[in-house]
Amino acid sequence: MPEEPNLRKLDARSLRGLAHPLRMELLSALRRHGPATASMLAERLGESSGATSYHLRQLATHGFVEDAPDRGKGRERWWQVVEQGISMTDDLLQSPDPAVRGAADTFLHEVATDHARDVSTFVATRDDWLPKWSNHAMDLSDFTLRLTPERSRELITKMHELLKSYDTFEADKDNPEAERVRVHTHLFPITTDGKEPQ
Incomplete structure (x- = not known):
């Protein structure tokens, strides 16, 4: 995939510095809501300002x-974010260092938790968005396909390209009916028909 602007590529050191539930929540809150103080973030996340202040300094240490x-x-x-996105490469998931693999596991579990929290929050507050965001303006779909790893990579690339094309759609920038929306893409293999992963 081509290089993306404002995207941080994790290395082993920065991954270990980020892979903590509160640090990832802080980073996500700053991305979504903009600059804030440790006290503001503590109130938003239900934490002490001492904890948010400490973990913000750790995030700053790692850039x-x-x-x-x-x-x-x-x-x-x-505080404000430095980059808007994060990318983790496969070598971190397969690192011979158990501390790096553990940090990668923590990172992925926190991403999955954050996605589940987003969906649950929407479901709990969906009446606030009606009727404008009904009639298929929101979506909770899933699909099961049979793909090779190569075809999966091709599909991921195409989905990302399509999403980016909508993010640059200028007509929506100043439209009063436009809202920020969250789009999650998950593509992963599952075991079927009693077959084990190869």
């Missing part, structure tokens, strides 16, 4: 967040 220079007054420290 995920930085000071937001145009925000804050006096001793108030505002």
